[in-house]
Amino acid sequence: MKDVPKPEKKKIKAGEILFNLDRGAVAKGRPWDGRIENSVSRLPDQGTGFQRKSEPKYNYGSGITIDFIKSVSDLYNKTSGCAPLLVNQISKEKGGRYGPHRSHQNGQDIDIGYIGLADFGSVLSGKITPEIMECNWKFFNLLVSQKLPDDKSVVSKIFVNPKVKRYFCKRAQNKNELEAGKEVLRHLYPWEGHTRHFHVRLRCSPNYEGCWNDRELDEGTGC
Numbered sequence: 001m002k003d004v005p006k007p008e009k010k011k012i013k014a015g016e017i018l019f020n021l022d023r024g025a026v027a028k029g030r031p032w033d034g035r036i037e038n039s040v041s042r043l044p045d046q047g048t049g050f051q052r053k054s055e056p057k058y059n060y061g062s063g064i065t066i067d068f069i070k071s072v073s074d075l076y077n078k079t080s081g082c083a084p085l086l087v088n089q090i091s092k093e094k095g096g097r098y099g100p101h102r103s104h105q106n107g108q109d110i111d112i113g114y115i116g117l118a119d120f121g122s123v124l125s126g127k128i129t130p131e132i133m134e135c136n137w138k139f140f141n142l143l144v145s146q147k148l149p150d151d152k153s154v155v156s157k158i159f160v161n162p163k164v165k166r167y168f169c170k171r172a173q174n175k176n177e178l179e180a181g182k183e184v185l186r187h188l189y190p191w192e193g194h195t196r197h198f199h200v201r202l203r204c205s206p207n208y209e210g211c212w213n214d215r216e217l218d219e220g221t222g223c
């Protein structure tokens with residue numbers, strides 16, 4: 001009998017999750033002028049490792065976004081020993097502008113409370129412990145290590161307050177981990193505000209026609 005070649009499977013590395021690239025709603029345009037097509041994807045009230053905190057009407061996203069949050073919070077919950085994610089606003093049902101946001105328009109932006117802080121407490125308050133910061137670092141690490149088929153991170157940027165970026169830069173310097181933490185540090189994008197939540201922006205699924213990615217990040221840690 002002739003050998004039939006086995007279909008090639010994507011190899012999943014330890015700590016990697018599977019998320020669907022072509023199911024559900026589709027992101028169109030850019031985060032600051034886009035929309036959502038076939039808007040069928042909304043984050044449920046809760047799941048393993050997360051709770052939805054915003055009004056349901058602001059929790060629509062692209063298929064990849066909703067699938068990704070559910071999968072990554074499940075893995076984080078099983079591996080981190082840290083508090084669940086509090087997920088705030090994503091997008092309106094069909095996308096577009098709303099509330100105070102300039103972005104959040106194409107279903108690829110997600111606001112999440114700093115992990116370990118109830119009720120979206122400020123990450124700059126005096127109550128923050130190194131343990132809380134470690135939980136957030138672990139989550140950023142998990143986010144950035146999830147890849148699209150082009151082998152680049154599915155995460156385009158994680159917007160954090162500039163003081164948070166400086167904290168993690170210093171942490172890496174002190175532990176001599178600037179090289180090991182380079183990819184995560186690179187994706188931490190300092191932006192004023194962002195004291196009560198960080199903002200995760202995903203890259204487009206390769207199957208979303210007409211979805212535009214944000215500008216690529218510079219090389220280096222940005223520390």
Ligand SMILES: [Zn+2]
Pocket residue numbers: 101104109110111198199
């Ligand atoms: Zn945001």
